[in-house]
Amino acid sequence: MDGKETLDKARERIIETIAQNIHLYGLTPSAGRQYGTMFFHDEPMTLDDMTEELGMSKTSMSTSVRALAELKLVERAWIRGVRKDLYQVKDDWYQSFINLFSIKWRRSISLHSVAVRKSLRELEQLKNNPDISEELRTIVEMDISKLEYVRDYFEWMDRLVDAFEDHDIFDLVPLKEHGE
Amino acid sequence: MDGKETLDKARERIIETIAQNIHLYGLTPSAGRQYGTMFFHDEPMTLDDMTEELGMSKTSMSTSVRALAELKLVERAWIRGVRKDLYQVKDDWYQSFINLFSIKWRRSISLHSVAVRKSLRELEQLKNNPDISEELRTIVEMDISKLEYVRDYFEWMDRLVDAFEDHDIFDLVPLKEHGE
DNA sequence: AACTTTGTACAGTTTTTACCGTACAAACGA
DNA sequence: TCGTTTGTACGGTAAAAACTGTACAAAGTT
DSSP states (O other): OOHHHHHHHHHHHHHHHHHHHGGGGTOOHHHHHHHHHHHHOSSOBOHHHHHHHHTOOHHHHHHHHHHHHHTTSEEEEOOTTOOSOEEEEOSOHHHHHHHHIIIIIHHHHHHHHHHHHHHHHHHHHHHTOTTSOHHHHHHHHHHHHHHHHHHHHHHHHHHHHHHHHTTTHHHHSOOOOTTO | OOHHHHHHHHHHHHHHHHHHHGGGGTOOHHHHHHHHHHHHOSSOBOHHHHHHHHTOOHHHHHHHHHHHHHTTSEEEEOOTTOOSOEEEEOSOHHHHHHHHIIIIIHHHHHHHHHHHHHHHHHHHHHHTOTTSOHHHHHHHHHHHHHHHHHHHHHHHHHHHHHHHHTTTHHHHSOOOOTTO
């Protein structure tokens, strides 16, 4: 086995591992393979480069690179004289992890918070309605306390994402000292 | 609109929100609806209960409750005299969040670490091979430093999950004081 | 202005995933 | 021991998602 072959095999192993785990970011294996390919490619790539490298249609490359960019796993690059769009991976993986929370989790937290607060308001009002049965009131009160718990949970999640974004998380889990 | 109707609507909003966000846990909306239904159901539920409540087949209920259990979002319960399997939601949502990392992320981290270390070993060996071209050696060295970065990243991720599991994360992002 | 090049919208196809019904094994009860 | 109940494996089907090719709009070039 010659050197180039060894190199490619070593790269391929990493790319395939990324492909098979990127579902944690809500992306498809194909997008993962695309990311992995770009990771080892030193210059920014065009859609045509990716088509060639991965043997997939340009349309697919376009849509999946968009998904990668939305999560800020890749970014656009500019090289003077090149007309085509260029993409490269963002090389700060710690920040990419944080971005997952900033983008996907934050949105989910917000949707939950809105829904919970709305339901809580309705149930509080229902609880104060004198016309309902004692039995129903008991159930309503239980639901209220459940939703208060959930509200607090998402409020905590919100603060957790803040702690990621503010990089406070690196106080708790420090980066490895560079070069040792 | 009578009281029961208001209650159901308030619950339905939450359930649907869970269903539409549980993809972050790698689960389907159906499993989310199942979880939400169990969340508001005070006694543990049987598969037949879920079939009735959700209008889906018992087979589906069986497979998706298994997915929920695997992530420890639900657990089995026992009530004396009841022959059927019973399930209830685990009510510590903070722990459930942590479990996602313990179970899904930890596995991914491990797979990545293994792959990266294996490729690193191969590339180190290749680098020390005197027969390769200077050009190739340069590429290999660049890949090595990329993979060392990745290795360190997953080592950090491993410590992050540790910090979740050990509940150190609550030092950084404290729980809301109970009852205020 | 006419001609190229490039990225993506869109509709159709293929592949994958979710879901269902049947059948059966394991556990229980009489 | 023989029925009954319960959960799930399995094969088939319906639904969803990924992927492709064509067609076109936007931007660049001559």
